Amino acid sequence: MAKITLNLISGRTIHQGVAMEGGKEKDLYRKAAGIIEMDDSDFKKLGCWKNTNVRVTSPYGTVIVKAQETSQGPHPGVGFIPMGPWANQIVNPNTYSTGMPTFKGVPVEVEVAMDQPIILGVELVQKACRGEL
Amino acid sequence: MTKTVTDVVCPFCGTLCDDLEVSVTDDGKQILDVYNACAIGAEKFLHSQAKDRITRPRLQQPDGTWKDISYDEAADYTAKMLAGAKKPLMYGWSSVNCEAQSVGNEIAETCRACVDNTAAVCHGTTLIAVQDIGLPTCTLGEVKNRADTIIFWGCNPCHAHPRHMSRYSIFPRGFFTGKGHKSRKLVVVDPRVTDTAKMADMHLQVTQGQDYELLNAFRVAIRNEWLPDVVAGIPKEKIIEAVTMMKAGRFGIIFFGMGVTQSLGKNHNIDEAIAVTKDLNEYTKFSIMPMRGHYNVTGSGEVLAWQFGYPYSVDLTRGFPRYNPGDTSSIDLLNRGEIDAAFVIGSDPGAHFPISAVKKISQVNSVCVDPHITPTSGVSKLHVPVAFNGVETGGNAYRMDNVPIDCRKVVDAPEGMLTDEQFLVMVRDRVKKLKGVA
Numbered sequence: 239m240a241k242i243t244l245n246l247i248s249g250r251t252i253h254q255g256v257a258m259e260g261g262k263e264k265d266l267y268r269k270a271a272g273i274i275e276m277d278d279s280d281f282k283k284l285g286c287w288k289n290t291n292v293r294v295t296s297p298y299g300t301v302i303v304k305a306q307e308t309s310q311g312p313h314p315g316v317g318f319i320p321m322g323p324w325a326n327q328i329v330n331p332n333t334y335s336t337g338m339p340t341f342k343g344v345p346v347e348v349e350v351a352m353d354q355p356i357i358l359g360v361e362l363v364q365k366a367c368r369g370e371l
Numbered sequence: 372m373t374k375t376v377t378d379v380v381c382p383f384c385g386t387l388c389d390d391l392e393v394s395v396t397d398d399g400k401q402i403l404d405v406y407n408a409c410a411i412g413a414e415k416f417l418h419s420q421a422k423d424r425i426t427r428p429r430l431q432q433p434d435g436t437w438k439d440i441s442y443d444e445a446a447d448y449t450a451k452m453l454a455g456a457k458k459p460l461m462y463g464w465s466s467v468n469c470e471a472q473s474v475g476n477e478i479a480e481t482c483r484a485c486v487d488n489t490a491a492v493c494h495g496t497t498l499i500a501v502q503d504i505g506l507p508t509c510t511l512g513e514v515k516n517r518a519d520t521i522i523f524w525g526c527n528p529c530h531a532h533p534r535h536m537s538r539y540s541i542f543p544r545g546f547f548t549g550k551g552h553k554s555r556k557l558v559v560v561d562p563r564v565t566d567t568a569k570m571a572d573m574h575l576q577v578t579q580g581q582d583y584e585l586l587n588a589f590r591v592a593i594r595n596e597w598l599p600d601v602v603a604g605i606p607k608e609k610i611i612e613a614v615t616m617m618k619a620g621r622f623g624i625i626f627f628g629m630g631v632t633q634s635l636g637k638n639h640n641i642d643e644a645i646a647v648t649k650d651l652n653e654y655t656k657f658s659i660m661p662m663r664g665h666y667n668v669t670g671s672g673e674v675l676a677w678q679f680g681y682p683y684s685v686d687l688t689r690g691f692p693r694y695n696p697g698d699t700s701s702i703d704l705l706n707r708g709e710i711d712a713a714f715v716i717g718s719d720p721g722a723h724f725p726i727s728a729v730k731k732i733s734q735v736n737s738v739c740v741d742p743h744i745t746p747t748s749g750v751s752k753l754h755v756p757v758a759f760n761g762v763e764t765g766g767n768a769y770r771m772d773n774v775p776i777d778c779r780k781v782v783d784a785p786e787g788m789l790t791d792e793q794f795l796v797m798v799r800d801r802v803k804k805l806k807g808v809a
């Protein structure tokens with residue numbers, strides 16, 4: 239299966255904000271933040287359809303999210319996961335003595351993971367903390 | 372019949388809009404509709420009415436189920452945990468009012484805790500930069516009335532501060548900006564073509580992580596010195612064009628966000644952005660302002676600073692305040708495994724901290740004070756739901772430009788629920804007894 243390398247950033251989207259206020263245990267939050275926005279050209283390189291589940295892996299962890307066509311592109315080579323538990327499975331926790339983790343600019347690999355489920359927000363964090371992932 | 376509460380303050384983002392109108396039932400118990408707010412602000416008010424809301428504190432059992440307990444028992448548990456810990460972390464504070472923050476700081480001092488707010492994962496690096504070289508800033512009122520050159524650097528207000536542009540920065544007709552957005556130039560610097568960038572007169576699609584280089588090139592261009600052909604993915608001609616536009620305005624402002632504070636370079640990116648602002652003041656009037664996220668993260672910084680001298684990451688374990696981000700900051704304390712109890716209020720590190728730090732919270736005794744079910748409450752031993760600040764209780768908050776605004780209570784909280792402040796007072800009194808200082 240093809241794998242592509244992207245530079246990952248995370249941040250706010252209005253859908254993530256609304257869904258977060260609506261309840262982080264709900265499905266809407268997973269739909270809003272359990273995604274990775276990718277450029278059209280990166281979809282071609284990965285060779286998959288839009289809205290496919292993918293595994294995103296960084297040196298710090300791995301997570302399953304839905305690959306969506308970016309609404310704020312083009313940004314070839316850059317992947318965007320809205321801030322939240324899914325992004326935080328794989329961001330760089332190092333602060334380099336500044337107190338601030340490196341939430342933006344994390345090298346990740348993306349591969350198709352069609353049959354793997356995207357876990358709900360609260361459950362994802364609970365499972366990760368219990369070492370069940 | 373319904374009644375309308377006017378001049379309501381939105382307790383979501385640092386824009387702290389104070390022009391909301393909320394229609395409520397005559398008995399003042401239920402919100403029917405919210406006017407003037409953006410989608411996020413409206414959802415904040417409407418979700419507080421959810422039928423499946425948790426209204427009593429609950430303890431997590433070993434099998435993962437929850438047992439309801441009383442607020443008294445919850446306060447006992449929290450006080451014992453904090454008083455008994457060697458190095459407790461008291462984190463959050465950005466979605467609670469200043470009055471509650473002050474009570475929290477009293478508890479922290481008594482228990483010799485580490486206190487930190489969400490600046491730790493947001494604008495903490497900005498605060499470091501401000502301490503490095505200062506901050507030539509202004510209020511949002513000045514922006515509305517005077518600013519004709521607006522720079523959004525590494526921030527996306529269309530999504531994160533949805534009404535910022537309509538209330539202050541782009542669209543409003545101010546005293547000297549009578550033509551609204553037609554009298555303003557907008558430059559956006561962002562590695563993505565964000566919805567904000569799509570509105571801009573000029574978008575500089577900087578290579579992610581190279582903001583420092585680009586800011587540095589701006590300083591060179593301001594001085595009319597030699598530049599390489601391309602810096603951080605931006606051709607030199609575009610840099611010169613942007614700088615010329617900035618110099619030509621009568622009043623400019625740089626708003627900046629997570630794009631610069633969370634990318635490599637961190638506080639040094641902000642140092643450079645502030646230096647650009649300073650340089651531009653040789654030619655025209657320029658200001659700079661961080662786009663603060665939580666509605667009262669600024670207030671938490673203010674309260675901490677006037678009580679302990681530092682705006683975040685304050686370590687009181689030696690009985691006096693120390694401040695050294697990288698050492699006394701939450702993420703570092705957690706990642707190093709130095710914390711033996713976690714008290715979280717008014718924020719959700721479970722969702723917004725790197726998972727390695729969240730795991731550390733789940734391994735120690737922990738209390739989460741939050742009206743919502745969140746990833747943090749999900750991994751905490753005790754979850755204390757409270758009234759929604761700014762919806763079911765008022766209190767003071769600071770807007771992103773450091774202007775304090777009193778929030779309004781709109782409806783009553785469900786029967787028997789406490790506010791953050793009431794719960795913290797219960798904990799404070801118990802902690803003082805346990806420590807023998809009452």
Ligand code: SF4
Nearest residue numbers: 381384388409412534
């Ligand atoms: S812009 Fe911010 S403060 Fe204003 S209504 Fe929206 S979320 Fe609330």
